[in-house]
Structure formats: structure tokens, C-alpha cells
Amino acid sequence: MVCLGNICRSPLAEGLLREKVQKRGLNVEVDSCGTAAYHVGEAPDSRMILTAHSHGIDISTLMGRQFTVNDFDEFDQIFAMDSSNYHNIISLARNDADIDKVSFLLDQIKPGENMSVPDPWYGGDKGFEKVYELIDTACENIAKNL
Ligand code: 4NP
Numbered sequence: 001m002v003c004l005g006n007i008c009r010s011p012l013a014e015g016l017l018r019e020k021v022q023k024r025g026l027n028v029e030v031d032s033c034g035t036a037a038y039h040v041g042e043a044p045d046s047r048m049i050l051t052a053h054s055h056g057i058d059i060s061t062l063m064g065r066q067f068t069v070n071d072f073d074e075f076d077q078i079f080a081m082d083s084s085n086y087h088n089i090i091s092l093a094r095n096d097a098d099i100d101k102v103s104f105l106l107d108q109i110k111p112g113e114n115m116s117v118p119d120p121w122y123g124g125d126k127g128f129e130k131v132y133e134l135i136d137t138a139c140e141n142i143a144k145n146l
Contacts (some may be wrong), residue, residue, distance in 0.1 A: 004035055
């Protein structure tokens with residue numbers, strides 16, 4: 001799960017998808033990171049921690065890290081939150097196999113539309129709940145198809 005800062009959208013996606021695969025008894029590794037290094041080593045944004053907590057998901061212990069080319073080798077599927085993240089990831093791809101692993105998270109809800117999860121960082125608290133609903137639905141669809 002990849003966003004820009006790895007403190008809002010992608011840590012939530014990591015927490016949600018991990019919970020959904022565990023519930024199904026699947027052995028799947030889930031992780032998240034950001035395309036930027038601004039928040040490496042930091043916990044998620046407190047507003048996102050609270051939003052997740054209100055739905056029974058604990059993301060408070062996650063720690064920011066930056067996407068690296070190594071992630072193409074470590075993971076089978078790479079989900080970008082928005083088009084900027086998508087293009088930043090693709091710019092590091094070494095071959096078609098790397099490119100094929102990358103998709104827009106919201107294509108899990110509306111395939112082929114390449115919609116972006118809005119970045120709630122700059123907005124008010126309502127934005128966090130809306131982002132929660134989008135990411136929750138997308139992760140449910142991923143887990144169903146694993
Ligand atoms: P995220 O949100 O990409 O969902 O983690 C952001 C967090 C921090 C910044 C931008 C987006 N920032 O510019 O520091």
C-alpha cells in the first residue's frame with residue numbers, strides 16, 4: 001500500500017487489509033510505505049490513528065518508510081493511492097514485470113477508472129472518515145479475491 005507520506009492513507013490501508021486477511025485465516029504479508037521521505041520513522045497522523053481506532057483498527061504502532069525498488073521484489077501486488085503515487089512508483093520500475101504489479105487501489109472498487117483516494121492531510125476531520133470508507137471497501141474486495 002503506497003501513498004505520499006505513509007502517515008495517512010497507506011497505513012490505514014495496511015491496517016485494514018491485514019485485519020481482513022487475518023480474519024480469513026490467510027497467510028499474506030501486508031505492508032505500506034510512502035513515495036516521499038518526509039515522515040520516515042514517524043507514527044501515522046493522529047487523526048488517522050483516531051479514525052482507525054473508532055472502527056476497531058489499531059495503526060498506532062506502524063512506522064513510516066519510503067518506497068524502494070526492492071519493494072518490486074518483496075511484494076506481488078503494489079497499490080497506489082493516487083495518480084502521483086502511481087507515476088512515482090512506475091518511474092522506478094525496471095521492467096514490465098515490475099509495472100504489472102502496480103495498480104490504483106480504487107480500481108478494486110471501479111476497475112479501470114484509475115480513481116485517486118483523496119489526500120486527507122490538508123483537509124478537515126470529515127475527510128478522514130470518507131477515506132476510511134473508500135479504503136475499507138477496496139481492501140474488502142482485495143481480501144475476497146486473494
Ligand atoms: P499521505 O498524506 O500521503 O496519505 O500519508 C500526506 C502526509 C504528509 C504529507 C503529504 C501527504 N506531507 O506533505 O508531509
